[in-house]
């Protein structure tokens with residue numbers, strides 16, 4: 001059965017020669033890097049849960065290509081129920097890890113490529129879809145972790161790709177050969193790429209005629225010649241290396257272990273190319289990806305917030321404030337915001353509809369509303385967590401102070417609140433809350449799957465204001481009333 005164990009995932013990473021840099025230094029083995037290990041451990045959970053009978057229904061699916069039971073992270077959405085199960089999977093994984101588990105970008109990129117290759121073939125007579133299905137079968141069979149690489153550096157934001165001073169500001173084809181193409185450029189904010197098997201490179205924006213070299217979608221092995229990963233910094237990342245109770249989220253990463261991935265003239269053979277110059281389809285491709293990914297946030301951030309709400313509720317017990325009505329009300333407010341976004345994600349999925357290729361798309365208005373709410377609610381939930389946990393979050397001494405025989409007892413004595421809990425417990429919870437409401441976490445909620453304005457543009461387009469104006473006119477000025485009713489201000493109609 002094509003379901004890797006967590007151990008097989010880690011071993012399979014060992015077999016790759018990924019060129020990665022952390023803290024400016026070349027990392028010989030990503031698996032042995034303490035900076036990357038928490039992110040690998042997070043992804044390992046996605047593999048582990050697929051083997052648990054109680055989670056089989058949400059974590060796995062039947063491949064529509066082979067009929068085999070596969071990981072849901074390699075599945076093409078075949079129904080609205082599949083979309084709902086995906087959101088349930090995300091909430092579950094968020095609850096288990098408290099962070100971003102990285103594989104959804106690759107999943108949505110797989111689905112977007114599946115859909116667009118079908119569309120292009122139908123219109124242009126190309127053979128991208130069959131090619132992609134062969135690739136997909138390999139991904140499903142080997143249960144690969146894929147990173148979706150979309151966000152180009154973009155250079156001068158007021159200029160199109162073809163107008164940039166540096167033409168490499170967007171990933172592009174620099175050479176076409178009979179057996180493939182050579183690509184150059186970079187993708188930023190690449191979630192999970194550094195611990196993935198494959199990188200699925202897609203255009204990050206809609207393109208116009210004249211920008212054919214930028215219209216490239218292709219799959220690149222993470223350790224292909226010319227691929228370089230440069231790991232990003234995260235809030236408090238060096239604390240991860242210290243051990244003890246100051247770490248925050250001790251076992252898992254903070255967000256997705258984002259890196260910049262650079263393509264230094266990387267050769268891509270024809271069988272791994274899924275779009276090559278067809279600019280007219282790039283906008284739809286980006287839209288497919290973004291719509292699916294925006295709905296996700298109601299699931300994954302829902303699970304993350306469950307853990308944060310749990311940590312905050314426990315902190316109120318440590319402080320002895322848990323019975324206070326105002327404290328309870330603030331916890332309810334956190335729960336309310338969290339369940340609202342989750343409900344929207346489930347709704348967007350339940351109202352999914354089939355695309356021409358047969359796979360299912362989430363309802364776009366609700367999907368974009370989910371992500372728009374996330375850009376606010378994650379901050380608001382964090383704010384309430386800070387409110388309830390107290391100023392101690394920003395001023396607590398470090399663990400080394402506890403270990404110092406001269407001052408350790410003083411720190412313990414004056415930081416003890418409810419004596420049923422020891423100070424280490426308070427600090428651990430405080431550090432978790434601090435870490436998981438850090439700048440990195442908040443910024444990811446703001447800009448992941450597109451910045452807030454991107455959702456608002458879609459929402460305005462989807463809202464059809466003209467239709468709403470018509471509704472208002474009909475309600476206010478309509479005349480299709482039941483005859484004979486004495487409606488004030490309406491001409492009285494006589495029943496014959």
Ligand code: SF4
Pocket residue numbers: 099100101102103104105191256293296297300301448
């Ligand atoms: Fe998945 Fe959420 Fe991470 Fe995106 S932010 S990859 S949806 S866990």
